[in-house]
Amino acid sequence: MIIIENLQKAFGGQEVLRDVSLRVKTGEFVALVGLSGSGKSLLLRHVVRLMRPDAGRVLVDGRDVALMPRRELEALRSRVGYVFQSGALFDSLTVFDNVAFPLREKTRLGESAIRRKVLEELDQVGLKDAEHKYPAQLSGGMLKRVALARTLVRAPEIILFDEPTTGLDPIVVNSILQLFDSVHKRLNLTGILVSHEIPEIFGIVQKIAMLHEGRIAAVETPESIRCSANPVIDQFVNGKPEGPIQY
Ligand SMILES: Nc1ncnc2c1ncn2[C@@H]1O[C@H](COP(=O)(O)OP(=O)(O)OP(=O)(O)O)[C@@H](O)[C@H]1O
């Protein structure tokens, strides 16, 4: 279970997170939505202490992430699959070696077991034939899928995905969302997915949380969100130009 309590973070006087509270139960997938620049990526970074809060806290299974000793933090990070918005692959390694990297670094698996897992994962993201290619030879969408394969290959318990499908074509978007759904159900994963894939994302999450003006403005179920009484949610989800959200 991930509990975010009254989180605050400012940069040079600009308050980005003013008072963010959110609960993600074990086994639950939550979509985090909000305007560009609202602080979604920043919020994810706090969960694995790539950022420390000015005030408030993040608890994972009851433990305050900011106070964890180094060893406990490493153990937490090994349970968390984090896909950054940029993907961030190693340019000098092939697709195969990029996906194999965490297994070689963090497990004692032999090469044949690694080979089997990596090819299975590449197959899942539709990149079975790209194993010998280098990142520079791939399209943006392919890079994104390699980054996903690299995260899923370690069978994380918690996933933090920052716009995992942004910029991909609609068929790939749906196949990746289906992949998440099946991995989620199979492994009882807990996750926060930052996504603008509306309404596709609604089919695979239990809750949608909207970050707006430094707070979680609303938490809705996929059933309730389409006819939300909250004007901020209604404007955002339905893409209405008029409403409380001002540009
Ligand atoms: N390390 C940092 N130093 C200074 N400012 C930062 C830092 N990280 C984030 N910010 C600021 O915090 C705000 C939120 O950034 P963030 O990347 O979390 O937005 P986002 O909701 O993920 O947006 P997008 O949908 O465009 O990815 C921005 O104004 C950004 O400039």
Ligand SMILES: [Mg+2]
């Ligand atoms: Mg972001």
